[in-house]
Amino acid sequence: MSTETSLRLASRADLPAIAEVYLAAREVAAMPPGVHPPADVRTWVGGWDLATRDVWVAESDDRVVGFANLTPTWLDGLYVDPGAQRRGVGSTLVEVAKSLRPDGFGLWVFEMNAPARAFYRAHGFVELERTDGSANEERAPDVKMVWPGVEPLACFRSMIDEVDELLGDVLARRVALTRAVQDVKISSGRDAAREADVVRRVAAVVPELGEERVARIVHAIITESLDAARPDRER
Numbered sequence: 001m002s003t004e005t006s007l008r009l010a011s012r013a014d015l016p017a018i019a020e021v022y023l024a025a026r027e028v029a030a031m032p033p034g035v036h037p038p039a040d041v042r043t044w045v046g047g048w049d050l051a052t053r054d055v056w057v058a059e060s061d062d063r064v065v066g067f068a069n070l071t072p073t074w075l076d077g078l079y080v081d082p083g084a085q086r087r088g089v090g091s092t093l094v095e096v097a098k099s100l101r102p103d104g105f106g107l108w109v110f111e112m113n114a115p116a117r118a119f120y121r122a123h124g125f126v127e128l129e130r131t132d133g134s135a136n137e138e139r140a141p142d143v144k145m146v147w148p149g150v151e152p153l154a155c156f157r158s159m160i161d162e163v164d165e166l167l168g169d170v171l172a173r174r175v176a177l178t179r180a181v182q183d184v185k186i187s188s189g190r191d192a193a194r195e196a197d198v199v200r201r202v203a204a205v206v207p208e209l210g211e212e213r214v215a216r217i218v219h220a221i222i223t224e225s226l227d228a229a230r231p232d233r234e235r
């Protein structure tokens, strides 16, 4: 029996086989159990709109043994049938995804799925964000990974630009609040206990920075906000 694998764009006729690969692969993966019964998964996959996503299948002996499901900016799923794993099928599908999305793309992987995370890291993906899982169906912590494309500097910089815009918005709201609270305070002095509390709460959200660094950042934000709020300052 040949184990040669070929790739092609999926057609609607492939969707039932794709659903079976998905169900079988999820069963053995280091993932939380699926929350939808198999029949619902089959209906869901059967309804994929192939005009809005690129679904590629890997075939071996005329059988679908893996697939990659790509939106314009996300790898929405890449699964290989358990019987066809460890033969490079997943790597081939990742390489197709890269060639289709040379500017880069992201994916979400469950934090507990160490083999998948190692696989994507080995393929040049970087872990960028983590969640506690409260926003996904399985309620399981997950990790956002990004392949930064053929021009990683440009890709990361454009992501930085997006985040900086959010940071600017958050900073503007924070400055406005520091200013507003001064008008309703009895004492105009700084409150070290309150600031320490702010530091603890912020540090809990960004554990990778640690409390000392966060304290310096929070101190700078509060000091500069108070300075900008001084009545003699031009607004």
Ligand SMILES: O=C(O)C(=O)C[C@]1(C(=O)O)C=C[C@@H](O)C=C1
Binding pocket: 177, 178, 181, 182, 185, 189, 190, 191, 192, 194, 195, 198, 222, 225
């Ligand atoms: O909560 C207050 O009392 C504030 O004045 C606000 C604030 C802050 O911006 O978080 C600013 C200065 C104080 O030292 C503590 C906190």
